[in-house]
Amino acid sequence: MNKSALSRVxxxxxxRYFSDDEAVMLFALLLLAIGVIMLFGAMLASVFAGLVLAFxxxxxxxxxxxxxxPHLIAVLLVFxxxxxxxxVVLLLMLPxxxxxxxxxxxxxxxxxxxxxxxxxELPERYPSFFSETQVNVxxxxxxxxxxxxxxxxxxxxxxxxSGVVGLLIYLVLxxxxxxxxxIDRQKLLxxxxxxxxxxxxxxxxxxxxxxxxxxxxxxGKVIEIAIVGMVTFVAFAFLGLRxxxxxxxLVGLSVLIPYIGAAMVTIPVAVxxxxxxxxxxxxxxxxxxxxxxQGVDGNVLVPLLFSEAVNLHxxxxxxxxxxxxxxxxxxxxxxxxxxxxxxxAVINAWPCAEGGVTKS
Numbered sequence: 001m002n003k004s005a006l007s008r009v010x011x012x013x014x015x016r017y018f019s020d021d022e023a024v025m026l027f028a029l030l031l032l033a034i035g036v037i038m039l040f041g042a043m044l045a046s047v048f049a050g051l052v053l054a055f056x057x058x059x060x061x062x063x064x065x066x067x068x069x070p071h072l073i074a075v076l077l078v079f080x081x082x083x084x085x086x087x088v089v090l091l092l093m094l095p096x097x098x099x100x101x102x103x104x105x106x107x108x109x110x111x112x113x114x115x116x117x118x119x120x121e122l123p124e125r126y127p128s129f130f131s132e133t134q135v136n137v138x139x140x141x142x143x144x145x146x147x148x149x150x151x152x153x154x155x156x157x158x159x160x161x162s163g164v165v166g167l168l169i170y171l172v173l174x175x176x177x178x179x180x181x182x183i184d185r186q187k188l189l190x191x192x193x194x195x196x197x198x199x200x201x202x203x204x205x206x207x208x209x210x211x212x213x214x215x216x217x218x219x220g221k222v223i224e225i226a227i228v229g230m231v232t233f234v235a236f237a238f239l240g241l242r243x244x245x246x247x248x249x250l251v252g253l254s255v256l257i258p259y260i261g262a263a264m265v266t267i268p269v270a271v272x273x274x275x276x277x278x279x280x281x282x283x284x285x286x287x288x289x290x291x292x293x294q295g296v297d298g299n300v301l302v303p304l305l306f307s308e309a310v311n312l313h314x315x316x317x318x319x320x321x322x323x324x325x326x327x328x329x330x331x332x333x334x335x336x337x338x339x340x341x342x343x344x345a346v347i348n349a350w351p352c353a354e355g356g357v358t359k360s
Contacts, residue, residue, distance in 0.1 A: 026203060026346065037328075046170050048331075050177030054185070056219050057082055061182060075182045083175060090171075093245070100246040111275050112142070206345045214338040220305035221334075225252045228297050235289050242276055251290075255297065256333055257321055262294055316340055 036044070057078050064074035116139055122130040181188070229252020236244035247269055254261030273286040320340035324332035332339075 026206070029203075030346070046173045047177060049170070050174045050181055052218070053082070053174065053178045054181035055215070056222055057178065057182060058185065059215065059219050072183070075179070079175075079179050079182065082178065086175070093249075096245045097249050100243045104243050104246060111271075114275060115142070205348075206342075210338075210342055210345055214341060217338055217341070221255070224255050224297070224301060224305055227301060228252045228255055228293065232290075232293055235293065236286075239282070239286055239289065241273060241286060243272055247272065251293070260318070260321070262298075266290070 060078050060081075061071075061074045064077065065071060069077070119135050119139055122135055123132050229248045232251040233244050233248030236247055241247070247265075250265050250268060254265040257264070269290055270287065273283045277283045277286070317337060317340065320336040321333055324336040324339050326332070328335075
């Protein structure tokens, strides 16, 4: 293809998708947002965290206002509830999870020794399937991975010592930001709106779809994490499983990663149960209870919480988790589906030169 033909193709593509002023403005806003996050994300992390938390709590503020509660009183009540929950997590749940995590690391060598014995018995019990060479390779691999994990934990702990002061600042700064985002929400929205062109039908379409789906998704996901994690903790503690708080936290966070999280977190649950009880009656009950929790979450809790389901193909969800998680880590995984929804909303609203709207 010569330069003139390539130029015609590019000009035609630009004319088709960027002939509308709103399309150019939306494209510029998206680039600006991505640039701000990439360049200033670390510095503005507390602002983003406060914005997300305020977005989650706004639904409760709206509910109180619908029941004739004044705006200031509604914000104060919701903010007091938020501070109470934060104190419960920091003073009760976090020390419990931390203590169980330390105990797990201390007991890990004994668990590995027991696993070494179990693996060494495989060639004798099942000589047709396992050889001593295979078992030795597996044990060397596991040993190397554990050694690497230990080095990573030590280096991570040392590197985080310098961030303790920053964490304390965040614990003070983020609640303050949440309060002001809640109480001055309408003022902030009016200010942002005043900086945009008056003719913004496409932006309005995108924002309405995003608000309709993402508000439901984020609030529902936080509630799902809390319910699944707490129910798992109570069930495991009732069964007498060790590290129930740590495993409950892992199971709760696993709902962040659709289709993959549940499969991944099954491994530590099964390993802890196997080393504690062996392949016996208690272990079977544990896995049965865990299966019931996952089944209720997928078939009852998710449809109940996500009344306005995000209409995305499973492949799109998995690709979004891998892509945004690789770019932004934990927050990328958490916001993978909302970001994918944003991409879909933009595609649906993007105008064409013929005056139509592209269809997904």
